Amino acid sequence: MINELHLADDVNLEDLLKFKDIVKISIDEKTIDDIWEGAKEVLKEVIETVLKYQKEEGKDLKDFLDGYLTELEDIIIKIEENAQQMKEKYREQLKHNVNSLISNIDSIDENRLEMEIVLLAERADISEEMDRLKSHTRRFKNFLENENNNDSIGQELDFICQEMHRELNTIASKSKILDITNLSLEGRTLVNKIREQVQNLH
Secondary structure, three states: OOOOOOOOOOOOHHHHHOOOOOOOOOOOHHHHHHHHHHHHHHHHHHHHHHHHHHHHHHHHHHHHHHHHHHHHHHHHHHHHHHHHHHHHHHHHHHHHHHHHHOOOHHHOOHHHHHHHHHHHHHHHOOHHHHHHHHHHHHHHHHHHHOOOOOOOHHHHHHHHHHHHHHHHHHHHHHOOOHHHHHHHHHHHHHHHHHHHHHOOOO
């Protein structure tokens, strides 16, 4: 036939299937049911395997995040321990500034003195930032522990990470203590690692 039709190559099944009017496939209902039964078992096994893998992956991810959060909480404790030292630093600076202002008592500007006191007191106080930072870490942990989270958990945790990063930035900008500055930097690095892992949540 190849010689008669002057074909260059052998005719295969793929070539024949291109001609729908020539090749017709008929499958009876019983055969379809048999095929479905076999496919259904395979599909069930695939789904179970995927769910098992997702569960294991989710547990590993939670363990990573828990570890990072524990490190972050340790950093927060260390920052609080150094916060009093920062207040002392500002107190010394305030004394120096006041002495400069009153070196000539006749020309002291009481308004400026009061402003200096207020500004330095505000700069030395990181209690609000620390409170918010601790609140964010607690909220993050609650999300991880809650098994009934919705599909937007990734977005929620990413937002919390942004807020934690913001508080650590503010603490660093207020600090005149090297230890607090370094701890804030370490905390921001941890938060960035957490955000990377959060990207895997859907």
